[in-house]
Amino acid sequence: KAGVTQTPRYLIKTRGQQVTLSCSPISGHRSVSWYQQTPGQGLQFLFEYFSETQRNKGNFPGRFSGRQFSNSRSEMNVSTLELGDSALYLCASSLGRTNTGELFFGEGSRLTVL
Amino acid sequence: DQQVKQNSPSLSVQEGRISILNCDYTNSMFDYFLWYKKYPAEGPTFLISISSIKDKNEDGRFTVFLNKSAKHLSLHIVPSQPGDSAVYFCAASEFTYNNDMRFGAGTRLTVKP
Numbered sequence: 001k002a003g004v005t006q007t008p009r010y011l012i013k014t015r016g017q018q019v020t021l022s023c024s025p026i027s028g029h030r031s032v033s034w035y036q037q038t039p040g041q042g043l044q045f046l047f048e049y050f051s052e053t054q055r056n057k058g059n060f061p062g063r064f065s066g067r068q069f070s071n072s073r074s075e076m077n078v079s080t081l082e083l084g085d086s087a088l089y090l091c092a093s094s095l096g097r098t099n100t101g102e103l104f105f106g107e108g109s110r111l112t113v114l
Numbered sequence: 115d116q117q118v119k120q121n122s123p124s125l126s127v128q129e130g131r132i133s134i135l136n137c138d139y140t141n142s143m144f145d146y147f148l149w150y151k152k153y154p155a156e157g158p159t160f161l162i163s164i165s166s167i168k169d170k171n172e173d174g175r176f177t178v179f180l181n182k183s184a185k186h187l188s189l190h191i192v193p194s195q196p197g198d199s200a201v202y203f204c205a206a207s208e209f210t211y212n213n214d215m216r217f218g219a220g221t222r223l224t225v226k227p
Contacts, residue, residue, distance in 0.1 A: 004157070035217070042120070042203060042219035043158070056214035090157055102148070103215065105157030 002027065004106035006091050012112045018079040021109045025072050025093030031055075032074040033103060034066060037088040046089075049074055078111075086113045117141045118206050120218035128226055133191040135221050137204030140185065144206040144216075149178060149189050152201045152220070161202075162189070194225045 005024040013019050025032050033056075034046040045058035049068035066076040072093075078085055088110050092103035119138045127133045135149075145166035150158035164171040164178045164187070171178050177190045191198055204218040 033215070040123075040219055042118075043205075043217035045214060045216060048214055058214075092157075102160040102163070103150075103158075105150075105159070107155065107157050 004091055004093050004104050006089075006106035006109050008109060009107065010110050010112075012114060013081050014114050015081055015083060017081050018077060019081060019111060020075055020077045021089055021091075021111075023074045023076075023091030023093075023106060025074070025091075026104055029093035029095055029104070030072050031094045032068055032072065033092045033094075034074070034076050035090045035092065036060075037090055037108070038086075043090065046076065081113045083113050086111060116219075117144075118204055118216045118218040120202075120204055120221050122221050123219070124222045124224070126224045126226065127194050129196055130193045133189075133194045133198065133223055133225065135189040135191075135202050135204075135223065137187050137189075137218055138185060139187075139206050139216075141206070141208075141216070142185070143208045146207050146209065147178070147180060147187050148205045148215070149176075150203045150205060150217075151198075152203060158203055191223075194223075196225045196227050199223055199225050 007022045031050045033048040035043040037043050048056040052068045063079045068074045088108040090108045092105045148163040149161040151161050152158040162173050162176050162178050164180050180187045201220045201222045203220045205215045207215045
């Protein structure tokens with residue numbers, strides 16, 4: 001069974017630009033969560049989608065947005081990029097129902113903002 | 115607002131000895147706790163979990179202890195092996211199906227041969 005796939009793996013942008021990251025969950029998983037990982041901050045929760053609806057949202061500015069498609073694939077978008085947005089963005093999927101609560105993570109998209 | 119804290123950024127132990135990684139949380143509504151392990155250039159992978167109705171859960175060399183009154187949990191690895199060298203993240207959520215998980219900053223474990 002294929003794991004969680006994130007694209008692109010690496011990208012470089014400049015301040016003010018926008019970026020879109022993509023995540024394909026494990027087949028059958030309906031929940032997709034996004035996290036930002038920066039040194040010393042651990043994984044910061046961005047948002048979670050289930051059946052195309054945003055169920056939870058972390059404490060990030062409105063420049064960070066996301067969506068989920070009917071096939072459970074998800075995208076997140078960051079507009080007006082700032083230097084501080086440089087981070088590893090991780091996507092995780094799960095069944096989304098009561099279960100072990102285990103999240104399956106992709107390898108991440110490393111964003112560098114210059 | 116760091117609801118889950120791992121105060122030790124790094125830990126070094128000798129192969130064969132016990133590794134103890136600690137985690138504290140502030141939200142008393144958390145009732146499900148997990149540990150994830152992360153190798154460089156890979157996403158975190160699930161290691162072990164515990165719900166608030168238990169105070170201990172064991173899986174092979176890994177044991178997680180939960181002290182709800184102290185809002186503290188710990189991960190014990192016995193015996194530690196060099197392959198255990200990784201960053202360990204503690205995570206917590208309010209419900210088992212709630213994927214709004216809060217993670218700590220991680221502890222980098224190095225197991226020396």
